Amino acid sequence: MSIRSRHEREGEPMLPLMDRDDVDAFLALEFPQMRHAGREIIVAEVRSGTAVLRFAPDERDLRPGGTVSGPSLFALADYAAYAVVLAHVGPVALAVTTNMTINFLRRPRPGPLLAEARLLKLGRRLAVSDIAVRPEGDDELAAHAVATYALPHERG
Amino acid sequence: MSIRSRHEREGEPMLPLMDRDDVDAFLALEFPQMRHAGREIIVAEVRSGTAVLRFAPDERDLRPGGTVSGPSLFALADYAAYAVVLAHVGPVALAVTTNMTINFLRRPRPGPLLAEARLLKLGRRLAVSDIAVRPEGDDELAAHAVATYALPHERG
Amino acid sequence: MSIRSRHEREGEPMLPLMDRDDVDAFLALEFPQMRHAGREIIVAEVRSGTAVLRFAPDERDLRPGGTVSGPSLFALADYAAYAVVLAHVGPVALAVTTNMTINFLRRPRPGPLLAEARLLKLGRRLAVSDIAVRPEGDDELAAHAVATYALPHERG
Amino acid sequence: MSIRSRHEREGEPMLPLMDRDDVDAFLALEFPQMRHAGREIIVAEVRSGTAVLRFAPDERDLRPGGTVSGPSLFALADYAAYAVVLAHVGPVALAVTTNMTINFLRRPRPGPLLAEARLLKLGRRLAVSDIAVRPEGDDELAAHAVATYALPHERG
Numbered sequence: 237m238s239i240r241s242r243h244e245r246e247g248e249p250m251l252p253l254m255d256r257d258d259v260d261a262f263l264a265l266e267f268p269q270m271r272h273a274g275r276e277i278i279v280a281e282v283r284s285g286t287a288v289l290r291f292a293p294d295e296r297d298l299r300p301g302g303t304v305s306g307p308s309l310f311a312l313a314d315y316a317a318y319a320v321v322l323a324h325v326g327p328v329a330l331a332v333t334t335n336m337t338i339n340f341l342r343r344p345r346p347g348p349l350l351a352e353a354r355l356l357k358l359g360r361r362l363a364v365s366d367i368a369v370r371p372e373g374d375d376e377l378a379a380h381a382v383a384t385y386a387l388p389h390e391r392g
Numbered sequence: 393m394s395i396r397s398r399h400e401r402e403g404e405p406m407l408p409l410m411d412r413d414d415v416d417a418f419l420a421l422e423f424p425q426m427r428h429a430g431r432e433i434i435v436a437e438v439r440s441g442t443a444v445l446r447f448a449p450d451e452r453d454l455r456p457g458g459t460v461s462g463p464s465l466f467a468l469a470d471y472a473a474y475a476v477v478l479a480h481v482g483p484v485a486l487a488v489t490t491n492m493t494i495n496f497l498r499r500p501r502p503g504p505l506l507a508e509a510r511l512l513k514l515g516r517r518l519a520v521s522d523i524a525v526r527p528e529g530d531d532e533l534a535a536h537a538v539a540t541y542a543l544p545h546e547r548g
Numbered sequence: 549m550s551i552r553s554r555h556e557r558e559g560e561p562m563l564p565l566m567d568r569d570d571v572d573a574f575l576a577l578e579f580p581q582m583r584h585a586g587r588e589i590i591v592a593e594v595r596s597g598t599a600v601l602r603f604a605p606d607e608r609d610l611r612p613g614g615t616v617s618g619p620s621l622f623a624l625a626d627y628a629a630y631a632v633v634l635a636h637v638g639p640v641a642l643a644v645t646t647n648m649t650i651n652f653l654r655r656p657r658p659g660p661l662l663a664e665a666r667l668l669k670l671g672r673r674l675a676v677s678d679i680a681v682r683p684e685g686d687d688e689l690a691a692h693a694v695a696t697y698a699l700p701h702e703r704g
Numbered sequence: 705m706s707i708r709s710r711h712e713r714e715g716e717p718m719l720p721l722m723d724r725d726d727v728d729a730f731l732a733l734e735f736p737q738m739r740h741a742g743r744e745i746i747v748a749e750v751r752s753g754t755a756v757l758r759f760a761p762d763e764r765d766l767r768p769g770g771t772v773s774g775p776s777l778f779a780l781a782d783y784a785a786y787a788v789v790l791a792h793v794g795p796v797a798l799a800v801t802t803n804m805t806i807n808f809l810r811r812p813r814p815g816p817l818l819a820e821a822r823l824l825k826l827g828r829r830l831a832v833s834d835i836a837v838r839p840e841g842d843d844e845l846a847a848h849a850v851a852t853y854a855l856p857h858e859r860g
Contacts, residue, residue: 269452296425306470306489311463333462334830335803335852337493337649337694339676341669356692357653361829361854362802364651366678366692380668380678382649382694384803384852386829490674491647491696493805493850495832497825512848513809517673517698518646520807522834522848536824536834538805538850540647540696542673581764608737618801619779626774645774649805 250285252323259323279319287320291349302346309379313367316353317383321363335384344371344378406441408479415479435475443476447505458502465535469523472509473539477519484544491540500527500534562597564635571635591631599632603661614658621691625679628665629695633675640700647696656683656690718753720791727791747787755788759817770814777847781835784821785851789831803852812839812846
C-alpha cells in the first residue's frame with residue numbers, strides 16, 4: 237500500500253491519504269463478509285472528503301419482494317462511513333462507530349445500490365459523516381444516515 | 393395464533409394484543425433469517441409496553457475477538473422494536489422502520505445478548521420505542537437505540 | 549400571499565409552491581420570536597428542494613465568548629426544516645417536528661449564520677430534510693441536523 | 705462548593721461527585737438564562753446515574769395554545785444531560801454536547817415539566833445519556849432525547 241504521510245498535509249485535512257485501491261484492499265482484508273456468498277461491496281471512488289461504495293446484494297440482504305433489508309442498508313452505510321474516515325486518516329483499524337442515525341426513505345427497487353459518504357467534520361477525536369444511499373442510476377434516496385466515529389488517541 | 397381484538401382494548405393502549413408465543417411465531421415466519429445457520433433470535437418476554445429478545449450470535453455476527461458487529465446489533469435492535477410494536481398493535485406486517493438512532497456504548501463480551509424494547513409512544517401513525525442491549529447476566533449496556541415505526545393507514 | 553395550487557404540480561414534488569417572500573411572511577406571522585429584541589431570522593432563499601435562512605443572533609443566543617448556544621442552533625435548524633417543508637407543501641400550519649438529530653461540529657465564530665435545509669423525502673405523511681449550518685462567508689459547518697416532520701392527514 | 709474528589713471513587717463511576725445543591729449552583733452561575741424573566745429551571749434531584757430538572761416555562765417558551773416549543777424542550781433536555789454529566793464527573797465547564805437526537809412525542813399540557821436524565825455510559829472521552837421529559841404529575845412522555853457529551857482530555 238502506498239500510503240502518504242498524514243503529516244505532509246496538515247493544513248488540508250480533506251485530502252485523502254489513501255486512494256480507492258488502498259481503501260478497497262484494506263476493507264476487503266478487515267471485513268471479509270463484504271464479499272461473500274454472492275454479496276459484493278466494493279469501494280467505487282475516493283475523492284476529497286468523499287467515498288462512494290457500490291453494493292450488489294445477495295439473497296441474505298433481501299426481503300420478500302426483492303427490496304434490501306434495513307440491517308443491510310445500515311451495514312452499507314456503516315462501511316461507507318468507515319471508508320471515508322479511513323481514506324482521510326490513513327489505515328487506522330481501531331476507529332469505531334459510536335453513533336449512527338439512519339432514515340429509511342423509500343424501498344429501493346431491486347439491483348445494486350450506491351452509498352456516498354461525505355465528511356462533515358474530521359476532528360482529532362471524532363469524525364462525523366453523512367451517507368446518501370440510492371439505487372444505481374436513480375436520483376431518489378433509499379436511505380440517509382449520519383455517523384460518528386471515535387478516532388484512536390494517538391492520532392494527530 | 394390466538395390474537396385478541398385490538399378493539400376490545402381501546403382505552404388501554406399499553407396492554408399487549410399478542411403474547412410471547414404469538415409474537416415469536418409471527419416473527420419467525422416473517423423473518424426466517426432470525427434463526428438460521430447457528431444464529432438464534434427468540435422473543436423471550438412480552439409484557440405491558442415491553443418486549444425482550446434473546447440473541448445467540450453465530451459466526452456471521454462476530455468481529456475478530458468475538459465481539460458482535462455493529463450491523464448485527466442494529467438488526468437485533470430493529471427486531472426488538474418491531475416485536476414491541478407488533479405485540480401492541482397486532483399482526484400488522486406492513487409496519488416499517490422509518491428512523492433509528494443507535495449508540496454503541498461498550499464492546500459486548502462474547503455470548504448471548506438481551507434486547508429490551510420499550511414503547512415510548514404508540515400513536516395512530518407512529519410508534520416510538522427505545523431499545524437497551526446488554527450481554528445476558530450483565531447490567532452494562534452494549535448499545536442503546538431509539539426507533540420510529542410508521543403504522544399502516546387503516547390502523548385505529 | 550400568492551400561493552399556487554399544489555395540485556397543479558403533482559408530478560414535480562420538488563418544485564416549491566411558495567416563494568421566498570411567501571415563506572418569510574408566513575413564518576414571521578406564525579413565529580414572532582424569530583424577529584424580536586435584536587434577533588433576526590429571515591428566509592434568504594427558496595429554490596427546488598431547498599430553503600436557506602439567515603440568522604443574526606442577539607444576546608440571548610450567545611454563550612460567553614460570543615459563540616451561538618446549542619439551543620439557538622437547534623431552533624435555527626428547526627425553522628429551516630419547517631421553511632423547506634412549508635415552501636413545498638404550501639401553508640400548512642399544522643406540520644410538526646417529530647424527530648431531530650443534530651451534530652454540533654465546530655463552535656461558530658461570532659456573526660450571522662446561514663442554515664440550508666434540503667428535502668431528502670417529501671412523502672404523503674412524513675417529510676425528511678437535512679440542514680447544514682455555517683457562518684456566513686465560511687465553508688466549514690458549525691452544525692448539521694436531520695429533521696422529520698409529520699404532515700397533516702388531509703394532505704395529498 | 706463542597707466537591708468531593710473524583711479520584712476517591714474510581715471503581716464506582718455512577719456515584720455522583722456533586723450533590724443537588726452543588727449542581728444547581730454551578731448551572732445557575734454558568735447559564736444565567738436558566739432563570740430569567742419568569743423562566744425557572746432548577747435541579748430537583750441528583751442520585752446515582754440520574755439528574756432530574758424542573759422547568760417552569762415563561763412566555764418565550766410557549767407556542768400559541770400554551771404548549772412548550774420544540775427549542776425550549778430541546779434546551780431543557782440539553783441542560784438535564786449537562787447536569788447528569790456534571791454531577792458525575794465534577795465541575796468540568798468544558799464538556800460540550802456533540803450530538804442530540806430528540807423525539808417529540810406528545811404536546812405537553814401547560815404547566816411545569818420534569819426532565820430526567822440518566823447516564824447510559826460514562827467513558828473517559830464520551831458520556832451518553834437519555835432524557836425523558838414529562839409534565840409534572842403525568843406519566844406520559846412529552847419528549848425523549850439521547851445526548852452525547854465530549855469530555856475534556858485531561859479527565860481520568
